[in-house]
Amino acid sequence: MQPDLSSLLQQALKELDYGQQPAALYDPIRYIMSLGGKRLRPLLTLMGAQLFTDELSSFVKPALATEVFHNFTLLHDDLMDQAPLRRGQLTVHEKWNPNVAILSGDVMLVRAYELLFENVSLPLLPQVLRRFSQTAAEVCEGQQWDMNFETETTITIPQYLDMIRLKTAVLLGFALELGALLADAPAADAEHLRQFGTDIGLAFQLRDDLLDVYGDAATFGKRVGGDIISDKKTFLLLTAQAQADAAQQATLARHLGQPVRDAEAKVQAVRSIYDELQIRPQTEALINDYFQAALLHLERLQVPAARKAPLRQLALQLLERES
Amino acid sequence: MQPDLSSLLQQALKELDYGQQPAALYDPIRYIMSLGGKRLRPLLTLMGAQLFTDELSSFVKPALATEVFHNFTLLHDDLMDQAPLRRGQLTVHEKWNPNVAILSGDVMLVRAYELLFENVSLPLLPQVLRRFSQTAAEVCEGQQWDMNFETETTITIPQYLDMIRLKTAVLLGFALELGALLADAPAADAEHLRQFGTDIGLAFQLRDDLLDVYGDAATFGKRVGGDIISDKKTFLLLTAQAQADAAQQATLARHLGQPVRDAEAKVQAVRSIYDELQIRPQTEALINDYFQAALLHLERLQVPAARKAPLRQLALQLLERES
Numbered sequence: 001m002q003p004d005l006s007s008l009l010q011q012a013l014k015e016l017d018y019g020q021q022p023a024a025l026y027d028p029i030r031y032i033m034s035l036g037g038k039r040l041r042p043l044l045t046l047m048g049a050q051l052f053t054d055e056l057s058s059f060v061k062p063a064l065a066t067e068v069f070h071n072f073t074l075l076h077d078d079l080m081d082q083a084p085l086r087r088g089q090l091t092v093h094e095k096w097n098p099n100v101a102i103l104s105g106d107v108m109l110v111r112a113y114e115l116l117f118e119n120v121s122l123p124l125l126p127q128v129l130r131r132f133s134q135t136a137a138e139v140c141e142g143q144q145w146d147m148n149f150e151t152e153t154t155i156t157i158p159q160y161l162d163m164i165r166l167k168t169a170v171l172l173g174f175a176l177e178l179g180a181l182l183a184d185a186p187a188a189d190a191e192h193l194r195q196f197g198t199d200i201g202l203a204f205q206l207r208d209d210l211l212d213v214y215g216d217a218a219t220f221g222k223r224v225g226g227d228i229i230s231d232k233k234t235f236l237l238l239t240a241q242a243q244a245d246a247a248q249q250a251t252l253a254r255h256l257g258q259p260v261r262d263a264e265a266k267v268q269a270v271r272s273i274y275d276e277l278q279i280r281p282q283t284e285a286l287i288n289d290y291f292q293a294a295l296l297h298l299e300r301l302q303v304p305a306a307r308k309a310p311l312r313q314l315a316l317q318l319l320e321r322e323s
Numbered sequence: 324m325q326p327d328l329s330s331l332l333q334q335a336l337k338e339l340d341y342g343q344q345p346a347a348l349y350d351p352i353r354y355i356m357s358l359g360g361k362r363l364r365p366l367l368t369l370m371g372a373q374l375f376t377d378e379l380s381s382f383v384k385p386a387l388a389t390e391v392f393h394n395f396t397l398l399h400d401d402l403m404d405q406a407p408l409r410r411g412q413l414t415v416h417e418k419w420n421p422n423v424a425i426l427s428g429d430v431m432l433v434r435a436y437e438l439l440f441e442n443v444s445l446p447l448l449p450q451v452l453r454r455f456s457q458t459a460a461e462v463c464e465g466q467q468w469d470m471n472f473e474t475e476t477t478i479t480i481p482q483y484l485d486m487i488r489l490k491t492a493v494l495l496g497f498a499l500e501l502g503a504l505l506a507d508a509p510a511a512d513a514e515h516l517r518q519f520g521t522d523i524g525l526a527f528q529l530r531d532d533l534l535d536v537y538g539d540a541a542t543f544g545k546r547v548g549g550d551i552i553s554d555k556k557t558f559l560l561l562t563a564q565a566q567a568d569a570a571q572q573a574t575l576a577r578h579l580g581q582p583v584r585d586a587e588a589k590v591q592a593v594r595s596i597y598d599e600l601q602i603r604p605q606t607e608a609l610i611n612d613y614f615q616a617a618l619l620h621l622e623r624l625q626v627p628a629a630r631k632a633p634l635r636q637l638a639l640q641l642l643e644r645e646s
Contacts, residue, residue, distance in 0.1 A: 129437075137434075
């Protein structure tokens with residue numbers, strides 16, 4: 001995708017020093033940071049900066065703040081969601097215990113701030129910290145809304161879209177904006193980059209909702225139908241509930257909020273209703289709307305078109321890939 | 324104590340805006356911040372600054388970062404310790420739930436950083452953030468050591484003192500140092516203030532250990548003997564274990580790590596051994612050592628003696644009071 005930038009990031013990640021003692025505090029940080037992943041957020045920061053400059057070396061460490069922050073949210077979210085696995089490996093609260101997960105996550109948030117204020121030039125620092133903190137609080141708000149929604153019965157589509165915007169999209173937006181801020185780009189460009197990233201993030205999350213139902217089991221990476229089995233209120237389900245007729249409502253009600261006897265039957269029944277209501281093309285249309293909105297922001301950036309090609313290419317890859 | 328500074332802080336605390344929606348994220352922050360307490364840490368910051376300047380109004384908000392951070396640690400620590408009450412009121416994880424406690428605590432850490440970088444002048448900001456972050460990580464280290472010690476059998480006195488230094492004392496030291504940093508005081512003075520606060524913090528925590536065994540039930544605020552009942556490895560117990568003869572070791576072993584049948588009998592038996600070994604005067608001697616070391620740092624500060632009187636007075640009050 002961006003082999004040079006990726007290897008730059010991987011190398012710098014390996015060299016990060018989170019702390020040593022007590023081991024129960026710092027080993028979990030090294031562990032979760034070593035589980036891999038695409039390192040998408042710091043890559044977006046460097047690609048955002050690369051629109052404006054080719055001198056990226058001093059941006060690598062502040063870019064990693066987004067990766068450390070992202071993994072902090074995974075660590076605490078996995079605990080809150082009681083998830084047993086992360087990227088096929090035991091989650092920190094399972095491998096150690098819940099208290100270790102709380103405390104090592106707390107230190108990761110501190111380390112994310114350190115990566116910023118130790119590596120961002122002084123005139124840029126207040127705005128970088130302000131936008132990072134605002135984003136951090138928004139990501140927490142998104143996670144809280146997501147947890148609230150588990151027990152709420154009436155969630156509107158706008159509420160759902162706002163939840164995924166906060167929980168997932170704003171950090172992608174900030175990662176790109178950070179690149180512009182570090183490169184001291186014009187404020188309007190930083191704002192377009194932020195909105196480009198946020199819209200791509202919304203499209204990406206909706207695509208994840210879609211793949212959970214219609215994805216290829218071989219490449220999706222999670223169990224296809226998992227959202228249906230767990231009654232997760234996704235864009236697909238909320239749209240179906242809003243559009244279902246009486247018979248379809250009854251079928252949905254028979255399957256949702258009940259103990260799952262036959263998971264395969266439940267997935268098939270709910271998917272049939274999605275098919276009847278054409279939920280898939282509706283979702284794809286919304287994904288495309290966000291994608292087009294994102295591209296419009298990219299177009300409006302005041303840099304030569306050739307410089308924008310890698311970001312456009314990355315956005316396409318993100319939305320076409322199956323995982 | 325410092326009525327003007329205290330009311331200044333109380334007023335500013337009331338005006339802090341942590342956020343609004345979702346309520347489950349922000350209500351717990353307002354709740355724990357409203358439970359009261361001495362507001363000791365921001366008071367120390369203002370008193371530290373007051374050594375060097377009488378113009379304190381711009382330091383009130385950054386001073387509150389130490390109070391928000393302190394309450395963040397209380398919120399997460401109470402969850403980790405499964406404490407039901409904080410200052411006589413339900414803890415956040417009891418009043419809401421554990422996930423709310425994790426997430427609202429996370430946002431409090433973000434808000435503490437915001438109080439610093441939004442209110443500290445740019446040239447001072449990197450050092451303020453560096454020292455705050457270092458302190459924050461150390462407080463987490465102290466909490467992790469404290470949890471480790473619950474299941475470890477051989478803890479030395481130096482290990483215990485280092486734990487309480489990290490968990491409790493360094494934040495008091497930083498609160499004072501922050502006052503010096505904000506007032507742009509000489510680095511040597513900031514360092515003496517930090518060490519003054521750390522030594523007072525160590526004395527204060529040892530005094531708390533002592534009061535748990537020898538305090539007046541009417542004024543201590545917690546159940547006298549609570550540490551003994553829960554086998555808490557305090558300075559008193561570790562010293563007793565290090566100095567006990569075979570018979571005393573046997574008595575201790577009979578009471579520690581066993582289900583508590585008669586709490587009063589356990590407290591009396593362990594306290595008798597403390598009395599035989601003169602643990603109380605030994606602890607008082609160590610408290611006094613730290614107090615004298617603290618005063619030496621205060622003396623070495625390059626400001627007129629009259630300016631130092633309030634801090635000396637506060638230190639005396641902290642170590643003489645029963646709660």
